[in-house]
Amino acid sequence: MHDNCRFTIMQLLQFTDIGIYCPAGDFYIDPWQPVQKAVITHAHSDHARGGSENYLCHHDSVPILQLRLGAEIHVQGVAYGEKIRMNGVTISLHPAGHVIGSAQIRVEHEGVVWVASGDYKTEYDGISAAFEPVPCQTFITECTFGLPVYNWQPQQVVFDNIRKWVYDNQQVGKTSVLLGYSLGKAQRLLYHLRDISPEIWAHGAIYITNQMLRDNGWDLPELHRITPDTPHSVFKNNLVIGPPSAADTTWMRRFNPYSLGVCSGWMQVRGHMRRRNADAGFILSDHADWHGLLTAVKATGAEKVYTTHGFSSAFARYLQENGIPAEEVKTEYGVTEEEETNPS
Amino acid sequence: MKAFADLIKLLSNSTKTNEKLDALSRYFASADPKDSIWVLALFTGRRPKRTVNATQLATWCLQMTDLPGWLFEECYHTVGDLAETIALLLPPGKSIATHPLHFWLEQLLKLEKASEVEKQQFILNAWDELDTSERFVFNKLITGSFRIGVSQKMMVNALATTHAIPAPTLSHMISGNWDPRQITLDELLNEDVTGADASKPFPFYLAYALETAPDVLGVPEEWQAEWKWDGIRGQIINRQGQLFVWSRGEELITEKFPEYGPLLEHLPEGTVIDGEILTYANDFPLPFQTLQTRIGRKNVTKKQLQEAPVVFLSYDLLEWEGKDIRTSPLSERRQLLEQVVERVNHPALRLSPAIIFHNWSALIEFRMQAREMGSEGLMLKKKDSAYQVGRKRGDWWKWKIDPLTIDAVMIYAQKGHGRRSNLYTDYTFAVKDGDQLVSFTKAYSGLTDKEINEVDNWVKRNSIEKFGPVRTVKPELVFEIAFEGIAASNRHKSGVALRFPRISRWRKDKPPEEINTLADLQLLLKMQQ
Numbered sequence: 090m091h092d093n094c095r096f097t098i099m100q101l102l103q104f105t106d107i108g109i110y111c112p113a114g115d116f117y118i119d120p121w122q123p124v125q126k127a128v129i130t131h132a133h134s135d136h137a138r139g140g141s142e143n144y145l146c147h148h149d150s151v152p153i154l155q156l157r158l159g160a161e162i163h164v165q166g167v168a169y170g171e172k173i174r175m176n177g178v179t180i181s182l183h184p185a186g187h188v189i190g191s192a193q194i195r196v197e198h199e200g201v202v203w204v205a206s207g208d209y210k211t212e213y214d215g216i217s218a219a220f221e222p223v224p225c226q227t228f229i230t231e232c233t234f235g236l237p238v239y240n241w242q243p244q245q246v247v248f249d250n251i252r253k254w255v256y257d258n259q260q261v262g263k264t265s266v267l268l269g270y271s272l273g274k275a276q277r278l279l280y281h282l283r284d285i286s287p288e289i290w291a292h293g294a295i296y297i298t299n300q301m302l303r304d305n306g307w308d309l310p311e312l313h314r315i316t317p318d319t320p321h322s323v324f325k326n327n328l329v330i331g332p333p334s335a336a337d338t339t340w341m342r343r344f345n346p347y348s349l350g351v352c353s354g355w356m357q358v359r360g361h362m363r364r365r366n367a368d369a370g371f372i373l374s375d376h377a378d379w380h381g382l383l384t385a386v387k388a389t390g391a392e393k394v395y396t397t398h399g400f401s402s403a404f405a406r407y408l409q410e411n412g413i414p415a416e417e418v419k420t421e422y423g424v425t426e427e428e429e430t431n432p433s
Numbered sequence: 434m435k436a437f438a439d440l441i442k443l444l445s446n447s448t449k450t451n452e453k454l455d456a457l458s459r460y461f462a463s464a465d466p467k468d469s470i471w472v473l474a475l476f477t478g479r480r481p482k483r484t485v486n487a488t489q490l491a492t493w494c495l496q497m498t499d500l501p502g503w504l505f506e507e508c509y510h511t512v513g514d515l516a517e518t519i520a521l522l523l524p525p526g527k528s529i530a531t532h533p534l535h536f537w538l539e540q541l542l543k544l545e546k547a548s549e550v551e552k553q554q555f556i557l558n559a560w561d562e563l564d565t566s567e568r569f570v571f572n573k574l575i576t577g578s579f580r581i582g583v584s585q586k587m588m589v590n591a592l593a594t595t596h597a598i599p600a601p602t603l604s605h606m607i608s609g610n611w612d613p614r615q616i617t618l619d620e621l622l623n624e625d626v627t628g629a630d631a632s633k634p635f636p637f638y639l640a641y642a643l644e645t646a647p648d649v650l651g652v653p654e655e656w657q658a659e660w661k662w663d664g665i666r667g668q669i670i671n672r673q674g675q676l677f678v679w680s681r682g683e684e685l686i687t688e689k690f691p692e693y694g695p696l697l698e699h700l701p702e703g704t705v706i707d708g709e710i711l712t713y714a715n716d717f718p719l720p721f722q723t724l725q726t727r728i729g730r731k732n733v734t735k736k737q738l739q740e741a742p743v744v745f746l747s748y749d750l751l752e753w754e755g756k757d758i759r760t761s762p763l764s765e766r767r768q769l770l771e772q773v774v775e776r777v778n779h780p781a782l783r784l785s786p787a788i789i790f791h792n793w794s795a796l797i798e799f800r801m802q803a804r805e806m807g808s809e810g811l812m813l814k815k816k817d818s819a820y821q822v823g824r825k826r827g828d829w830w831k832w833k834i835d836p837l838t839i840d841a842v843m844i845y846a847q848k849g850h851g852r853r854s855n856l857y858t859d860y861t862f863a864v865k866d867g868d869q870l871v872s873f874t875k876a877y878s879g880l881t882d883k884e885i886n887e888v889d890n891w892v893k894r895n896s897i898e899k900f901g902p903v904r905t906v907k908p909e910l911v912f913e914i915a916f917e918g919i920a921a922s923n924r925h926k927s928g929v930a931l932r933f934p935r936i937s938r939w940r941k942d943k944p945p946e947e948i949n950t951l952a953d954l955q956l957l958l959k960m961q962q
Contacts, residue, residue, distance in 0.1 A: 237500060238508045238521040357521065359445060359569075360513050360854030364882075366448055403507045410501060 101178075101196055101203045102229070104395075104418045109205055109229065113198050114178030116145075118205050121421045128180060130207025131191035132157060132272060135422050145173065147182050150190030152305050153272065156298070169218060185209035186220030187375050188273035189302065195223050204389060205229040208398075208422075210374065211381035212244060216280045216307075217273075220377075222388030229395045230386055231422070233376040234354050235404030241354070241378045247371050248281050254350060254369050255285050255328055264324040264347040268333045268367075271295045273375045274352050275330055276302065276309060283310035285328050290315050292331040292340075319343075336365065354378070386413065398422040436464060437472070437534045438566040441573075445581040453583060457591035466618050467535040473621075474613040476588050478683055480578070481613075484544040485552050487515055487576045493553055494519045497560075510847075510902040513854030516572030520565050528564035537571060539614060580851055586823055596622055601636070601822040609633035610685060631672040634679040635705060635751050635759065636822040640812065640829035647813060647832065648793045657763065657816050658788040658796055660808035661831055662746055663721050663918065663932070664711035665728070669693060669745060669782075671700040672755075680710070691733060692743050692781045699777040703755030706770070707820070708747040708785065718807035720920035720961075721932055746785040747774055748812075751820055759820035766820070803834045804961070809917055810834045836915035837957055838937060842908045842945045844870060846892040849877070857892040857904070858885055860936075862914055864927070866951040873927035873954060876914055879936030888939075908945050913938040919958050929954050 103110045108120030108127075116126035123140030130136050132146070132153035139158045146154060148166035155162060167173060169192065173180045182192035187208040194205045204225040213219040241247075255265045265286070269275050271294045279289065279299065289312055291299065296314040303309050313319075315329070321343045329344060333351070341347070351367040354374030362370040376399075377385060386394055386408065394415040396405040401417040408415035443456040461469050474480075495505055500522065512518040537559065544552050563571055573579055589607070593600040606622055610632045643650075650656060666681035676697040678687040687693070690710065700706075712719040712727070723741040727733065750770040751759050758766060767787070774784045788811070790796045796811070803810050810833035818828035841862035849858030859877050863870035880888065891910065898905040915937035922930035 236508050236511060237498070237504065238512055238518060240521075358512050358854055359517055360850070360852045363445060363448075363852035364856075368446060370446070400507075400511075403504060407501070407504060 101198055101201050101227070102205065104420070109420070111175075111178060111196055111198075114175040114180070114196070116175055116178075116180075117141075118194050119207065119422065126175070128194055129154065130185065130194060130205065131188055133188070133208070133270075136207060145180070147190045147192045149305075150192075152301055153190060153298070156301050183223045184218035184221050186211065186213060186217050189217050189276060189307070191217060193223055195225065201226060203227040203229070204391075206231055206385070208233070208376060209385065210377045211385055212241065214244060214277050214375070216276055217375075220385070222385060224390050226391060227393045227395070228386060228389045228391035229397065229418070230382065230404075231376065231398040232382055232396050232401050232404040233399035234374065234378055235382055235396065235400035235407075237379045239354060239357055239378050240380060241372060241374060244277075244281075244373065247352075247373045251278075251282060251350065251352075251371055252285060254348070254371075255282075258348045259286070259326045262325065262346065264327060264329055264344045265350065266329045266331060266341065266344050266347045267350045267352060267371075268331050268336055269352040269373075270375075271298045271332050274373065275299065276307070277373070277375070278330060278352065279309050279312070282328070286326060288313050288323070288327045290319075290324060290327055290329045292329075292335060294332050295330050315343075321345075336367075434532060434534055434537060434563065434567045434571070436460065437468065438570045440472075441570050441579060441581065442566060444583055445579070448582075450587065453587060454591050454594075457583070457587065458594050461591060461595045465533055465535070468533050470613045470616065470618045470621065471535050471538055473588060473592070473607060473618065474611075475574075475579070476583050477585050477607060479611075479613070481538055481542050481574075482545065483575065484541055484547075485556060485575050489549075489552065490519055490556065490572060490575060491515065493556055494522055497524065497557070498522050506901065511855045513848060513850040516576045517569050519572050520569035523560055523565075523568060526561040526563060526568075529562055532562070535613075538574060541574065542614070589823075592622070598622060604636040604822050605633075608636055608683060609679075631675055632670060632677040632679075632685065634668045634670060634677070634683070635707075635757075635820070637666060637668075637681050637707070638821045638829065639824040640831040641824060641826050643813065643830040643832040646793070647796060647830075650813065650830070653790060653792055653796070655816055657767065657814045658790060658799070659748065659785050659812045659814070660788070660803065660806055661810045661812045661833065662709040662711050662718060662785065663809045664709040664718070664724055664746075667708060667710045667745065668751070669696065669700070669704075669706045669708070670752075671697060671702060671704045674702070676700075678710075686728075689727060689730070689733060690743055691738070693745060695779060696745075696777065696782055699779050699782075700773070701754065703752060704773065705750070705752035706745070706747050706773070706782075707749040707751055708745050710743055711746055712741045713744040713746075713783075714742060720918060722920045722922065722930055744781055744783050746783050748785050749820060762817040762819070763814055764816040800832065800834060833917075836917055836933075836937070837919065838913050838915050839864065839949045839954065839957075840911055840940055840943060840947070841873070841914050842870065842948050843888075843906060843910045843912065844872060844908050845903050846888075846906055847903050853885070856885060857889045860888075860912075862912065863908065864949050864951050864954060870908055871927050871951050873925065873929060873951075874914060874916070874931045874934045876912075876934045876936050879915075880939065884939055911940040911943045911945055911948055912936045913940055919954070919961055921958060927951060927954065929958055 107122045109118040116128055117124045118128045119130055119136040120127050121138055125142050127141040127144050129144055129146040132150045137154055144164040151164050151166040154164055167182055169182055169184055179197040181195045185191040185193045185207050187210055196203045202225040204223045208231050209220050211220050258265045275295045291312040292315055296312050299309055299312050324344050348368040350369040350371055351365050352371045352373040354376055355361045356370030356372045394408055394413055395418045397418050397420045405415040405417045440460045444453050447453050509518045560568055589600050589604045593603045609630055668679045670677040678690055678693055680686050712723040727741050747770055750766045753769055774782055788799055800811050813830045815828040841864050843860045844863045845861035846857040847859040849856055861872050861875050863872045892906055895907045896904040914934055916931040916934040918932035920930050
């Protein structure tokens, strides 16, 4: 580290222009520029970016990273709870419940413990390893939905609503088109709703991810891939899954007549839902809701919390007023298409 | 209440008129008639009197949730709707609602004389009984209109379908003065339209904008031209010894304009005149802002009467000697109207003058003088046209003058409401005054969704300061602001107030150094006076 840092108390993790940096271990967590050593919380594109020399992530994220960043990357997979040493710093990954392979990163050095949450949700979704609170002194938490207006219903309720919607569409001969992210939402929907229609058709991006996960042993249904040659008649009464970017594009025309459903935590607010021009909004998120965030923060027992990625200033102020020292930090997470960001 | 909440959800999610119509028709076909009449009242501008206010709702919500006030504010600015914010923040209730819509509305009305504690008790009980979507519509019944793109026309068409009544007739039936507590939908739709209710106005005939030169309309001889006045469209009715004044928004505003009172003596029984309510002095219209001082108040002061006196500029005669003459040709109605106004001979009732022109190019010349006349353009009406119902193409056109424009820089941004929630869409603009910037107007509309997203993104990255919901931004983005008129105002720092300001163009080509100045605005103001 630079000379001028020697005389100040060095933080175990630092917020730099490149990403979250551990000077003692000389590695970055989810850097947004290429580095020597990158520890990756999960494979979404705003957290796992290309160009770094070495990647470390959970075993389940390895094939996803290879699919997205290229088969030639140097990537090491670890199990949840497995301890890795880097320059005397101990690193371990713990389930974040966000998507398949997602992890919180625990960093320990000379009795000091920090945890970087990456993205997480506290409700078990049935397919991603369930979130576990990790005791620490300092917790870096995402807060995409860090306002008390965002509270989720149990996913079973949402799935029941989706089932009803698909059924209603079938009664009037409409195709049901659901938009959700290719990593995360798509698996969650497919895992729980595999029997919802005779066939499930998917956009190429979703098909490829699903096929790769199936090849790696995940219990997901077989999908039908939509190509330019797919006759339009096959969609009738079936479920189609597409990425959020497909909304308002000509790709949608082939499904006529169809009903469009969007699965996202943002659907909680009517204005947002109306802006999407969707016929149905399902409040389904891979991020923690307000109560989830508060519960998670308290469960860590952290003495200091850094909030990032979302309503970070409001969430930090609320924690502060409730006796938990908290501070907002700026990162570049939650800015790409893939993530469940506020598309504005 | 569940059925109504579902209806609102369907209406607000759909962007297609036909789907909305279907949803309304289905609702009317199956709903309790007592609920139907209330739905009709709510969506035709007949909101019940407010007995609880938004501040009370917010206060009680804070007490229930134990959240700090600043966090409530933060949520409100993100959600963009107070009723919805409260519905989302309240802890889960019992969700056992059994009461229908009309029950809640009638109970709310009964709170008029209740104490603060009784009101609070009622609201808390209601919240406890309702689920989230019902709480939202319940709160909305209290805080304001739904703004879900349901027009009066749509209500008329839906009811016309379910009740098999022609839309123009139905439109007339549901106009005027009725109270959903005292009349059933069946009674309203069976009433002889000229019978029971002496105050009942005719549905207004509205014009579309003419987007081309007038020569496409054919022969000039077939057309009547008038100035288009910027006041409040209204109807004056004299029936059964009583005078009624209606605004186009179907509000009975007789009391607000005592100037028209004497007309009761002068107008013959069974007369309905369509025209413009306009502030007017020395034979010239005053700016619209002066009329605004008259609208918001229940009791008019002497000072207001002196400073903002109104006249009624008559356009058309709809009823004469108790007979509906809307289907006679305009030329005949106009002739009668001229006789009536002349005979009444009262300064409060004037004739909106017809413009004599013999060819279209002469009319183009007239239009160029519109601003000097204190008008906002021309109206073109076919001489053989009937007085139709609602906005119709073909026989009547409005041909407004091009708006005034000013290039300005954005200095503040605030998050919007409704479908623009959690997006920076409400902007304040400034012009140059030496090396200072002076704010002079806000504008909310005119950008495409794509442009709004772009500006929103820019605002988030270029904020200098945050004052509550308002962000001060770097003065870099230049926009052309269009507006219909400009008046002096001591309420604004710039000393001017604009009429209908909106964004007409994003001037990406223009650097902020080249925007207009305060002197330019003052010059426009001078030219208007």
